[in-house]
Amino acid sequence: MSTIDPRIHEALDGELxxxxxxxxxxxxxxxxxxxxxxxxxxxxxxxxxxxIMAEVRRPAPSPLRxxxxxxxxxxxxxxxxxxxxxxxxxxxxxxxTLFFARDAGPQLGEHEGIAQFVGRFPDARSVHVVGTFNDxxxxxxxxxxxxxxxxxxxxxxxxxxxxxxxxxxxGERWVPDHLADRLVADDFGRENSVVIVRPVHR
Amino acid sequence: xDVNGAPSDAxxxxxxxxxxxxxxxxxxxxxxxxxxxxxxxxxxxxxxAADAVAEGLVRAYRHLASCRDPERLRTWLYRIxxxxxxxxxxxxxxxxxxxxxxxxxxxxxDGEATLERAEQLALVQRALTGLSPDKREAFVLKHVEGxxxxxxxxxxxxxxxxxxxxxxxxxxxxxxVLEEHT
Numbered sequence: 001m002s003t004i005d006p007r008i009h010e011a012l013d014g015e016l017x018x019x020x021x022x023x024x025x026x027x028x029x030x031x032x033x034x035x036x037x038x039x040x041x042x043x044x045x046x047x048x049x050x051x052i053m054a055e056v057r058r059p060a061p062s063p064l065r066x067x068x069x070x071x072x073x074x075x076x077x078x079x080x081x082x083x084x085x086x087x088x089x090x091x092x093x094x095x096x097t098l099f100f101a102r103d104a105g106p107q108l109g110e111h112e113g114i115a116q117f118v119g120r121f122p123d124a125r126s127v128h129v130v131g132t133f134n135d136x137x138x139x140x141x142x143x144x145x146x147x148x149x150x151x152x153x154x155x156x157x158x159x160x161x162x163x164x165x166x167x168x169x170x171g172e173r174w175v176p177d178h179l180a181d182r183l184v185a186d187d188f189g190r191e192n193s194v195v196i197v198r199p200v201h202r
Numbered sequence: 203x204d205v206n207g208a209p210s211d212a213x214x215x216x217x218x219x220x221x222x223x224x225x226x227x228x229x230x231x232x233x234x235x236x237x238x239x240x241x242x243x244x245x246x247x248x249x250x251a252a253d254a255v256a257e258g259l260v261r262a263y264r265h266l267a268s269c270r271d272p273e274r275l276r277t278w279l280y281r282i283x284x285x286x287x288x289x290x291x292x293x294x295x296x297x298x299x300x301x302x303x304x305x306x307x308x309x310x311x312d313g314e315a316t317l318e319r320a321e322q323l324a325l326v327q328r329a330l331t332g333l334s335p336d337k338r339e340a341f342v343l344k345h346v347e348g349x350x351x352x353x354x355x356x357x358x359x360x361x362x363x364x365x366x367x368x369x370x371x372x373x374x375x376x377x378x379v380l381e382e383h384t
């Protein structure tokens with residue numbers, strides 16, 4: 001419940017002209033305005049421009065260093081195969097599994113798992129997934145609409161862990177996956193989807 | 203380009219995304235003062251505010267591609283810095299502003315009016331710091347930064363009635379404190 005006359009709020013919100021405010025209520029409105037004016041004074045001190053620009057100008061690591069980093073960092077891998085070849089590969093894999101690799105498990109590391117990303121975007125020309133697993137870089141993991149029915153999907157191998165991600169539709173529209181395990185708010189007013197990649201049990 | 207020949211926010215964003223890193227300087231020069239004032243009022247400390255604004259603008263640069271509406275860059279930047287301020291507040295107890303972080307008083311050699319103004323500012327800043335972060339944020343965005351409730355909703359992600367209620371409560375609490383000291 002308001003502890004001051006609601007007309008003071010109306011005047012301060014611009015819903016009531018100040019001169020329409022009864023004289024006895026004007027000092028309270030003026031006190032708030034005076035306080036706001038004091039707080040609106042510029043904050044003295046040196047500009048932050050050089051500090052911020054130094055950070056954004058920081059040169060990228062050398063190609064050698066980047067290559068070393070790339071080799072030492074786990075990466076998601078996407079296989080893009082035509083359906084006809086995928087059938088042939090599946091048949092070959094089945095034969096191999098039946099006759100040669102009965103005792104072999106999936107070729108995943110102990111700390112790797114499989115994440116499947118699926119979204120329905122009927123009019124999309126391209127769909128990518130970006131997230132904390134690829135530093136939010138669009139273009140690295142593409143989803144495919146294999147049956148041309150607007151359902152885009154990609155299956156990727158990722159190190160086990162919890163990741164935030166979004167879909168990037170047609171290279172410009174960032175869309176959360178509302179079917180995700182859960183959604184979390186980020187600093188930019190969006191909701192990121194969350195996927196938990198668990199190790200594949202043998 | 204506006205009437206003064208300065209590039210629009212959308213033009214600056216396009217230039218930065220095209221690889222012109224230096225164009226980000228326009229963003230800093232255009233919005234730094236307002237963001238720093240907002241963060242200082244939120245955190246009660248110029249140093250903490252400078253950290254929050256610097257962190258926020260560096261994050262904005264790195265995620266500029268995800269700014270969906272470059273024409274509303276200001277709102278987007280305030281949202282980022284607001285979140286940086288909340289992170290800073292979460293790391294320390296609210297309302298506990300050490301003396302060395304309180305607003306500086308004017309130099310005694312300054313004129314009487316300047317001294318009086320500095321004392322008033324210190325009083326108002328202390329009263330503001332006594333509000334909860336939600337109310338403080340709402341009051342500063344509304345009355346110090348002069349934003350509309352629609353812009354505040356875009357920045358905070360809150361509904362307009364909620365923001366109005368917070369502004370009203372903040373005014374009432376501030377009035378109570380300020381009237382006790384006058």
